[in-house]
Amino acid sequence: MKPVALLMCAGLFLSGSLQAAELSVAVAANFTAPMQKIAKAFEKEAGHTLALSFGSTGKFYAQIKNGAPFEVLFAADDETPARLEREGHGVGGTRFTYAVGKLVLWSKQPGLVDDKGDVLRRGSFERIALADPKLAPYGAAAMDTLNKLGLTETLRSKFVQGENIGQTYQFVATQNAPLGFVALSQVFADGRVTEGSAWMVPETLHDPIRQDALILAKGKDNPAALELMRYLKGESAKNIIRAYGYGL
Template identity: 80%
Template sequence: MRSRTSTPAAALLLFASLLLSAPLHAADLNVAVAANFTAPMQKIAEVFEKDTGHKLVLSFGSTGKFYAQIKNGAPFEVLFAADDETPARLEKEGGSVEGTRFTYAIGKLVLWSKQDGLVDDQGEILRKGTFERIAIADPKLAPYGAAAMQTLNKLGLADSLASKFVTGENIGQTYQFAATQNAQLGFVALSQVYADGRITEGSAWIVPEDLYEPIRQDVLVLNQGKDNPAAAALMDYMKGETAKKIILSYGYAL
């Protein structure tokens, strides 16, 4: 008799322990992510889901287009922007949850070619002009494109190289132009060609930070995510050591 009565009790205890160990109120979260942050965000999402049980539904694109979509009612709950101006604007316009905005990364610009040895470590190839096309993200939509134009203007090369520009809608498309060698060079985000302390392939010049304004990238919870527990969990997670290590491994500063 004792064995029969203890079995359901043991099962009940096991079920209770499973409930306690499982994440409470696991939820899906629609997240808009600037294209430059694609690789690190995919890695962060993987460990975040394992650690919290919440699932991130990620969309990647240009910050400028995300802003327009959000203003038109797109169901994004969190925005990881490629700048700090767009989140500040959304905050001022009442489109976000007050007090949630912070800088999650500071981006770095790099002149990159898939071809080994083409780009020297001083960027002198820009002055030589020995290439047919150079990819640049649309400076009106993409902060990395704006940084590229600031760099060329400071170097006095914007006008002389203008005929060689191939313009990407966002930094993801710009990288593709260079990666497929439709453009021999491209101004891209360092995170797209850098991992574990080195350039992953090709040749590159990491652009000195005094040639362009700091690319401060802010995140915030949008009004759509106000009552989603996954949004608050993600904000906390981004401030933790796991996320920070991933971000630093892709060449960003904090």
């Protein structure tokens, strides 16, 4: 092949590899705000478009098993991505922990929740919101906390369960429940809880909330998937994640 032809072929290859792609991403509800910021920055830098869907990790698992067209999953736990990988729905070697979540008991009302969580023992409230522990890892962490405190049966009649942590937050934010267990990221900015009152639940009261990401089988041939994973490991994304109160 002549040199000119080689150059033309190389140019075609490079232009094809640099084409913008669209990527379908399933994101755990607790990671909504940081992911929206990350997506905006990533799209500007990489030129790809992210189609974001937010919801409960448990529901995403069922949808992916049933053929939903998601290409990347950002879960609220580490077990679900590992299970999907074992079952052949994920790309081996792409799973990693992108954040460590923190649980908080929060109320929109100033002074209602004390900084030791003693409000739970007093029980001077009609309802307490938590995410469905069967679908949402933050709900499972809330149940672990109540079990270790010996308060599950005492408070069970007051439970208001959200389908995911996003809905649970709405219950408390609209004061349909005076307090509830939510993700710290939902109420945290500029190094503090921005409104109301809160108790940072000690991590000794529940299993670590390690949140893993995974390229799914449907995204194995989409170059934007690998680029997004690399971006999440960079300092720009990490700074956003830290700003919402997550550990790394």
